[in-house]
Amino acid sequence: MGVSTAAALAEEFETHRPRMFGLAYRILGSAQEAEDAVQDAYLRWNGTRxxxxxxxxxxxxxxxxxxxxxxxxxxxxxxxxxxGTWLPEPVITSGGTLGPLESAEQREAVSMALLVLLERLTPRERAVYVLREAFSYSHREIAGVLDASEAGCRQLYRRAARALADARPRFAPGHELRQRFVESFVAAAREGDVVGLEKILARDVTWWGDGGGKVAAATTPILGRENVLRFLAGVMAKFGSAEVTYAEVNGAPAMVMRTAGHLTAVASFEGSDGVVTGVRSVVNPDKLAFVERQLAAA
Structure with missing residues (x-):
């Protein structure tokens, strides 16, 4: 293969890389593993006539x-x-890293909540669901991807949709409301305003923390407002010394915390009826590496 041919192939591959990364990330729930999968695909691309x-x-x-x-x-x-609790690796999506997220459906397709739910599916169910929902593949096209029958892919999709239907939230708050959730939470936490936090959090709120055994985090989900408030009482001091900013993470506003110049937490918020019903906080430094690189490149 000549130098010019190799360069042309590499250039052509790069035009597909963002879409392939978006596909891999949705299937794997890991930005680092998605990058590795795409790189492996490049090696195969480069070695194929x-x-x-x-x-x-x-x-x-x-x-x-x-x-x-x-x-x-x-x-x-x-x-x-x-x-402890496993959560997907967060990804800043405002720059188009996971493709266009122009509709509520597109944003929900990369949300932390949905990626967690996808863990319930078998690998093939997950692949079929992602190709169908996120990339609008027909069942015929999916059959070609998986070397399966069209009828079999339809069945996989139906099973996946049924498995997710009851667990998916009935109401997804809009972008502005999610932003208010994040800002109100951060303001109350900075001030040590327990009453303010109490107003923000739903009675049945759940807090998920992913430390991966690398840093301190709750090893099981914290259930209920009183328990979450007790947990926050022990960590609110960190807000005073940290730099807290906001970013669009997995299609929704999120809190980004840096301590002594290092990224230490990315938290996504879910809500309903004007209150926060769930917080997913990733503090495992390994899982923050991709966002760290995104922020450094911005």
């Missing part, structure tokens, strides 16, 4: 999906041994 790739986008989608399916098997085993 160009005349054997009739439709680059379709070839790459199939390659990346199957690489992700292989990775999911080992990832599931690791997550079963994970210390």
């Amino acid at each position: 160009r005349e054997d790739i009739e439709q680059p986008a379709a070839w790459l989608a199939k390659t990346v999906t199957n690489l992700c399916l292989n990775r999911l098997t080992s990832a599931r085993a690791r997550r079963e041994q994970y210390v």
Whole structure:
């Protein structure tokens, strides 16, 4: 392969990289593993004769999906041994890292809440669901990706949709309301305003913290307003010494905390009826590495 041909192939691959990363991330729930899967796809792309790739986008989608399916098997085993609550790696999405998020449906498709729910699915159910919901693939196209029958893919999709239907929130607050949730929470936490926090949090609020055994975090979900308030009483002092900013993370406003110049937490908020019903806080430094790089490049 000549230098100019190799350069042209590399350039062509780069035009597909963002879409392939978005696909891999949705299937895997890990930005770092998604980057690795896309890089593996590049190596295969580079080692395949160009005349054997009739439709680059379709070839790459199939390659990346199957690489992700292989990775999911080992990832599931690791997550079963994970210390504490496992949450997806956060990704700043305002720059288009996961593709256009112009509608509520597109934003929900990359939300922390939905990515957690996708863990309930088998690897093939997850791949079918992501291809159908996030990328609008037809069942026929999905069958081509998975080397399966169209009827089989329809069945996988139905099973996935049923498994998620009851667990998905009935109401997703709009962008402005989510932003108010985050700002109100941060303001109250900074002031040590327990009464203010009490007003913000729903009675049945849940707090999930992912420290991965690397840093201190609740190892099980904290259920109920009183328990969450007790937990926050022990960590509110950190807000006074930290730099807190906001960013669009996984399609929604989120809190980004830096302490002594290092990224130490990214928290996403869910709500309903004007109060916060759930907070997912990622403090595992390994899972913050991708966001750290995004912030450094901004």
